[in-house]
Amino acid sequence: MKNVNFAVIGCGLMGREFASVSMRWLHLLGDLPRPVILAACDLNDDNLNWFRQVPDTKYFYHDYQEMLRNPEIEAVYCAVPHHLHAKVYCDVIRSGKHLIGEKPFGMDLAAMEQIEAAMAENPNVFVRCASEFPFYPAVQQMVKWYEEGKFGQIIEAKFTIKHSSDMDLKKPINWKRMKAANGEYGCMGDLGIHTQHLPFRLGFVPKTVSAYLANIAKERPDQDGNMVPCETWDNAMVMCGTTNAAGDVFPMQLEMKRMAPGCTNTVEYEIYGLNMSAKFTSDDPNAIRYTQAVGREQAWARLVIGQRTQFPVITGSIFEFGFSDSLLQMFAAFVSELRGLPCAFGCFRPDEAKLSHRLLTAALESHTQRRIVEL
Numbered sequence: 610m611k612n613v614n615f616a617v618i619g620c621g622l623m624g625r626e627f628a629s630v631s632m633r634w635l636h637l638l639g640d641l642p643r644p645v646i647l648a649a650c651d652l653n654d655d656n657l658n659w660f661r662q663v664p665d666t667k668y669f670y671h672d673y674q675e676m677l678r679n680p681e682i683e684a685v686y687c688a689v690p691h692h693l694h695a696k697v698y699c700d701v702i703r704s705g706k707h708l709i710g711e712k713p714f715g716m717d718l719a720a721m722e723q724i725e726a727a728m729a730e731n732p733n734v735f736v737r738c739a740s741e742f743p744f745y746p747a748v749q750q751m752v753k754w755y756e757e758g759k760f761g762q763i764i765e766a767k768f769t770i771k772h773s774s775d776m777d778l779k780k781p782i783n784w785k786r787m788k789a790a791n792g793e794y795g796c797m798g799d800l801g802i803h804t805q806h807l808p809f810r811l812g813f814v815p816k817t818v819s820a821y822l823a824n825i826a827k828e829r830p831d832q833d834g835n836m837v838p839c840e841t842w843d844n845a846m847v848m849c850g851t852t853n854a855a856g857d858v859f860p861m862q863l864e865m866k867r868m869a870p871g872c873t874n875t876v877e878y879e880i881y882g883l884n885m886s887a888k889f890t891s892d893d894p895n896a897i898r899y900t901q902a903v904g905r906e907q908a909w910a911r912l913v914i915g916q917r918t919q920f921p922v923i924t925g926s927i928f929e930f931g932f933s934d935s936l937l938q939m940f941a942a943f944v945s946e947l948r949g950l951p952c953a954f955g956c957f958r959p960d961e962a963k964l965s966h967r968l969l970t971a972a973l974e975s976h977t978q979r980r981i982v983e984l
């Protein structure tokens with residue numbers, strides 16, 4: 610099947626991850642169309658020039674509008690700061706090119722609505738939001754158990770992502786810690802979708818939102834060492850009254866933290882049910898823990914999953930799975946959905962991104978007004 614000719618807008622941290630994915634496509638078994646990165650665009654020459662080592666990349670741009678006029682490009686991966694999402698994503702969609710845009714998919718709800726309007730005008734453009742953690746095989750096992758009804762009535766659920774590099778108060782400020790570029794959501798904009806893709810896809814519907822947000826580091830050094838205000842939320846704890854298709858009513862806790870001692874991008878997903886409970890942590894990426902009934906007691910078991918991936922790979926099933934593998938699976942899902950190929954668990958959809966924005970907007974309101982907000 611024909612490869613997908615891609616362009617990248619934003620050649621920083623995530624743009625490069627995508628380049629690596631596209632170059633290790635042979636890691637996938639089977640015959641999935643490969644994302645071929647024909648063009649790269651960035652304002653920053655160092656980041657743009659990094660792409661000169663990508664064998665497929667033959668067009669280099671500073672101006673993404675000029676790039677969108679290149680008829681050879683079929684799809685775009687956008688990994689730019691949040692305040693640019695609405696404008697850049699809308700321009701991509703209106704150029705008729707398919708889009709996988711990075712989270713939070715618009716800096717705020719108003720930005721998301723602009724993207725929705727562009728999508729409505731261009732229904733043939735395929736649009737998804739990047740979110741890779743649910744593609745870990747151990748998380749997919751959780752999905753399978755949930756779909757099989759193994760958990761029984763849900764008691765509670767918790768979805769967490771925790772970092773600690775901000776514990777270093779000397780860490781210089783960057784755009785992710787500035788309201789103008791990162792938005793009002795702060796850490797929730799950066800991290801929120803990592804806590805939401807799985808529960809939203811399982812059909813967990815938040816009905817009420819109660820949030821506690823913390824701005825712990827109120828200033829940070831700029832590039833010249835001068836202390837400047839750091840106004841973004843560092844940590845967020847969001848409690849949602851939640852329902853599911855079975856009619857269970859339960860609390861769902863979402864934690865998004867930049868200041869969590871000892872954590873380096875630690876993702877934790879936990880679902881507790883009357884019949885079974887399961888928990889995943891990216892600190893133990895190969896395994897899932899689940900309960901087995903022992904008479905009236907419950908014992909936690911650890912099941913090693915290995916590389917039992919949605920899209921089969923050359924790696925032996927005994928070897929562990931990691932972050933870059935999850936990105937490979939996510940882009941495999943994107944091109945599969947784009948080309949109408951089978952894909953049981955797809956990328957985060959725009960309607961789910963809209964729900965994420967409604968939830969995060971409610972969390973801001975809840976914290977400021979000190980009340981529980983109905984969704």
Ligand SMILES: NC(=O)c1ccc[n+]([C@@H]2O[C@H](COP(=O)([O-])OP(=O)(O)OC[C@H]3O[C@@H](n4cnc5c(N)ncnc54)[C@H](O)[C@@H]3O)[C@@H](O)[C@H]2O)c1
Pocket residue numbers: 618619620621622623624650651652653656671673687688689690691693711712713739740741798799
């Ligand atoms: N999925 C994930 O796990 C994950 C992880 C980190 C970041 N992200 C998301 O990816 C996006 C980018 O984050 P990042 O960490 O790669 O940031 P980054 O700062 O490393 O890269 C952003 C790049 O965009 C470029 N840029 C800025 N304005 C531009 C413009 N007008 N045209 C072209 N390029 C422009 C910058 O020069 C920079 O190279 C954000 O939305 C962020 O939330 C996702």
